[in-house]
Amino acid sequence: MRQKKRHPLHAMGxxxxxxxxxxxxxxxxxxxxKxxxxxxxxxxxxLILGLLLGLAAGVYAMLKLVHHYFSGD
Known part of the structure; x- marks a missing residue:
């Protein structure tokens, strides 16, 4: 598996x-x-349902973003 050199600003982004x-x-x-x-x-x-749905949506979006970042697209 080949490692790509990434700029530190990409990780901060x-x-x-x-x-x-x-x-x-x-x-x-x-x-x-609320x-x-x-x-x-x-x-x-x-309020509790919104918190849980927001957390689930945030985790899903985070996983998509990380997968996109590491797949090289």
């Missing part, structure tokens, strides 16, 4: 993209769940 995807998707899930809870008066239910 990958880490910042992973961080922004994880944090962004979790925040979107939490705020959407908004639905306020609208339907079901206090912690959709």
């Amino acid at each position: 990958l880490m910042s993209a992973i961080l922004s995807q994880l944090v962004g998707s979790i925040l979107i899930g939490v705020f959407t769940g 908004w639905i809870d306020n609208y339907l008066k079901t206090e912690p239910l959709f």
